[in-house]
Amino acid sequence: MKIPDLKKIFSHKTKNSNHSFVIMRPNHDWKIVVYIFIFLSIIFIAFSFYFLTRVRNDTLFKVERTSNKNTSLLNQELLDKTLSEFATKADKIKNFPTDPKFINDPSR
Numbered sequence: 001m002k003i004p005d006l007k008k009i010f011s012h013k014t015k016n017s018n019h020s021f022v023i024m025r026p027n028h029d030w031k032i033v034v035y036i037f038i039f040l041s042i043i044f045i046a047f048s049f050y051f052l053t054r055v056r057n058d059t060l061f062k063v064e065r066t067s068n069k070n071t072s073l074l075n076q077e078l079l080d081k082t083l084s085e086f087a088t089k090a091d092k093i094k095n096f097p098t099d100p101k102f103i104n105d106p107s108r
Contacts (some may be wrong), residue, residue: 054060 051060
């Protein structure tokens with residue numbers, strides 16, 4: 001089966017009974033649709049075969065780890081700083097009622 005030149009198919013003009021030019025020929029349009037369908041089917045089959053081989057070889061979803069560094073989700077420095085601040089506040093709260101300078105202000 002020889003694939004015709006698409007430029008030649010689309011540029012061919014014939015006259016009908018009203019002497020107007022007809023660009024598309026209805027009896028040949030189905031050939032264009034079939035050729036396009038065959039072309040797209042071949043591309044789809046090739047693409048599917050490519051992915052099938054990648055999945056069978058386990059190379060499609062394989063992830064290469066670049067670093068072996070042990071990463072932590074916590075910033076240890078910031079955690080220690082926060083814990084020490086809370087410990088300081090807890091000590092202040094324990095000493096707060098016994099402080100002789102404490103005056104119970106009803107307006108607050």
